[in-house]
Amino acid sequence: MWNPLNNKKRRVTVALVTMVAGAGMAMAFAAPAQATTSPRVVTMAASSPMPAVLPAAPAGCTAGNLCFWKNKGFNDGPGKLAGTNSDWRVFSHATCAGGVWNDCASSLFNADTVDAEVVFKDIDFGGDSRCLPLGASFTDLSTVAYTTGGRSNMNDSISSNRLTPAC
Numbered sequence: 001m002w003n004p005l006n007n008k009k010r011r012v013t014v015a016l017v018t019m020v021a022g023a024g025m026a027m028a029f030a031a032p033a034q035a036t037t038s039p040r041v042v043t044m045a046a047s048s049p050m051p052a053v054l055p056a057a058p059a060g061c062t063a064g065n066l067c068f069w070k071n072k073g074f075n076d077g078p079g080k081l082a083g084t085n086s087d088w089r090v091f092s093h094a095t096c097a098g099g100v101w102n103d104c105a106s107s108l109f110n111a112d113t114v115d116a117e118v119v120f121k122d123i124d125f126g127g128d129s130r131c132l133p134l135g136a137s138f139t140d141l142s143t144v145a146y147t148t149g150g151r152s153n154m155n156d157s158i159s160s161n162r163l164t165p166a167c
Contacts, residue, residue, distance in 0.1 A: 054135030057111045066117045066132075066161055068105035070095055072140035079105070082112075084162045087123040105158045110136040115163040121146060123159045128152055131167035 058074040061067035069077035070093065079093055079101045088102040096104035102123070110117050110132040117136075121127035128149030138144050142155040 055137055057109055058137075061109050061111050063111050063113050065111050066108065066119075067111055068101070068108040068158070070104055070106060072106045072142065074107050074109070074139060078109075081161060086125060086160050088159050088161075089123065102159050103156050106141050106155050107139050108132070108136075108141065108158075109138075110134055112163070115165060116167045118162045118164050119154070119158045120160045120162070121149070121152065121154075121157050125160050125162055127159075130154065131164060133167045 057063070057067065058069075058078070060078045060080075061074075062080065065080040065082050067078040067080050069075055069079070076095055077093070079091060081088075081091065085091075088104075089098075089100050091101040092099055093101050093104060096102075108119075112134060114134075116134060117132045118125075118129050119132065120129045128146030128151065130144075130146045130148070138154075140155075141158075142153060144154045145151045146154055
């Protein structure tokens, strides 16, 4: 039996289905979305996320390395390490106390091309730590704290590093 109320419901349902299908078709044939990029400032504060455009490495720091210097402002170095290193006492540098890089870095730059780096206060990946994304650049570690553990100052205190996929 014909019911005018059911007919009205049917017409509203058909209209809605038609509108949704039409919108879907319009989207299917629309031009693809274009990604836009805008330049960003690449200077990192101690708590900044990874920049969209990686900054250029300081002089002497080559791609694929964690680079570090004895003095702030990227002076007296760089020491360059690739990969994971459990004990910086085995890497010599004449002007560091004890003649090794252990507890000697005052500025650093992550020039690795694939992975982030985690630096540790103690050998064998112990103590306080901080993850450094690709392109992380710190000109003065006396103003930077570790982000885990006691959150102590990082200057002249790094003793090991480990690669990590991301921070």
